[in-house]
Amino acid sequence: MDFLKSINEANLSGVLFKNLNLKKNIIHFLDQHGQSTISEIGKELKLSTPKIISTINELIEEKILNENGKIESTGGRRANLFGLASGSVFFMGVEVSKYHISIGLMDLNKNMLHAPKNIPFKLKNSEESLENLISIINEYIGSSGLIKSKILKIGINLTGRINQITGHNYNYFQFTHLSVSEIIEKATGIKTHIDNDSRAMAFAEYCSGVVEQEKNILFINLDYGIGLGIIINGEIYYGKSGFSGEFGHNPIYDNEMICQCGKKGCLETEASGFAVVRSVQKKLKAGIGSILQRDIKKIDEITLEEIVNACNQDDTLAIECVAAVGEKLGTTNEYIRLPIKSSLNKFSSSLVNNDTQLKTSKLGLSAGVMGACLLVRRTIFSV
Ligand SMILES: [Zn+2]
Known part of the structure; x- marks a missing residue:
């Protein structure tokens, strides 16, 4: 079964499952190390050369990998170099803010393309607002000139309490038993993942090296509200129930101001x-x-x-x-x-x-869309 089909297949077993994981491991290795030779990949993954060659050939046929010439060498036979292919598959990121939407595509090599910012939009907890979001996404897909099967996954950043596993947002767009991601997936025909905006931004800033060598980061997203993205040991911290980073609603002030959340004295009432x-x-x-x-x-x-x-x-x-x-703050x-x-x-x-x-943000307004892309891109490596 081809890689792109098998990646969205929930119930793979036996040889198919093993083969998919091997391909993910090779892609992950090339993502971490850049273009490499068969012996470098085989050494790391502890696999025989014939197995690596046959799997790499499949990935080249599927346009996930490219052969990028030969390694520089002073003598003997020069080995072929393999790397991730640009332009074959894409991940789509959507950043939903209070008054606009930014959107973009990322390829396997983390290049961003077609990334319009600030498309007018009003985020409200209404069906109309959700329909607008969906039509902006569909119009964007239409204008990208790509066939849908080339977009592997859509990542959407939303504010609010989000369970990224079930795709529910407890503050916005919960009108039926369907989760936000299920509704958007149905309307676009593309697998969809939603996540909290601050977490996605934190991940993008971390990947862009905002604090070099540092693996533990607190990212504060000061917009209308205050969000917190937590990275521990290079991984996003989601918390036990998936709501990590609910930072703005700590009762800090002894004031009488009513917060967005309905309580008094939250951090957001004075610092947001x-x-x-x-x-x-x-x-x-x-x-x-x-x-x-x-x-x-x-x-x-x-x-x-x-x-x-x-x-x-x-x-x-x-x-x-x-x-x-x-x-x-x-x-x-x-x-x-x-x-x-x-x-x-x-x-x-x-x-x-x-x-x-x-440190202040390195990516600025691009952090959200890049983070959304990087989070869904990452799912194709996770074994
Ligand atoms: Zn509050």
């Missing part, structure tokens, strides 16, 4: 994009000058993006509001990184923070 928007609105209404007044017709409809743009144009009001939240750029750094020094033990690095 929502908190920034609220404080900017309050100051604008009090008549404090800002370039935001010039551009914004309705104060109540101001977006986080407009505030970040104002910061980048050195708008004092916007910078003050972002920095104030930075003191309580932190991310994105120096306006917010420096207050966090000083809070870390002030409030945590030097024993702990001495060997802790505070």
